[in-house]
Amino acid sequence: MTMKDDTASKMVGCGRSTAAQVAWVLAMALTSAIGIVLLALLKPALPWRVLAVLVPLACGVAYARQLVRDMRRLDELQLRINLEAAATACLGAFIAAMVYPVAKLAGFAGQLEAYYVLFLLGGLFVIGYLNASRRYR
Amino acid sequence: MKNRLKVLRAENDWSQAELAVRVGVSRQTVNAIETGKYDPSLPLAFSIARLFNRKIEEIFFPDGDTKTAEVQAQQ
Numbered sequence: 001m002t003m004k005d006d007t008a009s010k011m012v013g014c015g016r017s018t019a020a021q022v023a024w025v026l027a028m029a030l031t032s033a034i035g036i037v038l039l040a041l042l043k044p045a046l047p048w049r050v051l052a053v054l055v056p057l058a059c060g061v062a063y064a065r066q067l068v069r070d071m072r073r074l075d076e077l078q079l080r081i082n083l084e085a086a087a088t089a090c091l092g093a094f095i096a097a098m099v100y101p102v103a104k105l106a107g108f109a110g111q112l113e114a115y116y117v118l119f120l121l122g123g124l125f126v127i128g129y130l131n132a133s134r135r136y137r
Numbered sequence: 138m139k140n141r142l143k144v145l146r147a148e149n150d151w152s153q154a155e156l157a158v159r160v161g162v163s164r165q166t167v168n169a170i171e172t173g174k175y176d177p178s179l180p181l182a183f184s185i186a187r188l189f190n191r192k193i194e195e196i197f198f199p200d201g202d203t204k205t206a207e208v209q210a211q212q
Binding site for chain 1: 161174
């Protein structure tokens with residue numbers, strides 16, 4: 001197999017990689033949910049409480065490794081689009097984090113849960129991705 | 138930066154997808170380069186030049202370089 005063929009086959013495999021990413025995110029969400037329910041209902045001993053934290057954390061680390069591995073397989077334009085989307089998400093979350101305390105004190109925003117940041121990051125990443133994709137189309 | 142990628146690709150009767158596979162990028166990347174919306178990295182430009190058996194400056198040239206563009210178009 002030549003280098004070009006190898007690169008092409010790696011890119012063809014991106015679909016499987018994305019499925020692996022989704023699987024790790026789902027595993028993280030599922031183990032987190034199970035951990036929350038068990039911790040709330042059973043009030044388990046310390047080793048189980050540690051386990052309830054470590055299992056979703058391990059899934060998160062696996063997801064991060066898969067994400068980085070997949071990004072290294074992307075071609076240069078796809079990588080640029082992804083990085084622009086990530087920059088949009090990070091910048092948007094940064095601005096929101098800076099403005100939120102002021103908006104809260106001014107009475108324009110109520111108490112928000114920390115995990116809302118996930119939805120903000122996800123939404124901004126999608127917007128950034130679509131915007132960058134459209135620019136290079 | 139302008140380029141003659143579309144012309145060279147047509148001369149070889151390759152689709153964007155075929156060219157993309159040959160240089161190891163996505164079809165979207167080839168399309169973005171051809172339309173001038175994306176400037177390739179130096180390694181990718183070298184790969185493209187090697188594929189067409191040309192020098193980089195025979196394929197890619199600056200926006201304002203109309204002289205080079207005219208010469209390349211005549212060849």
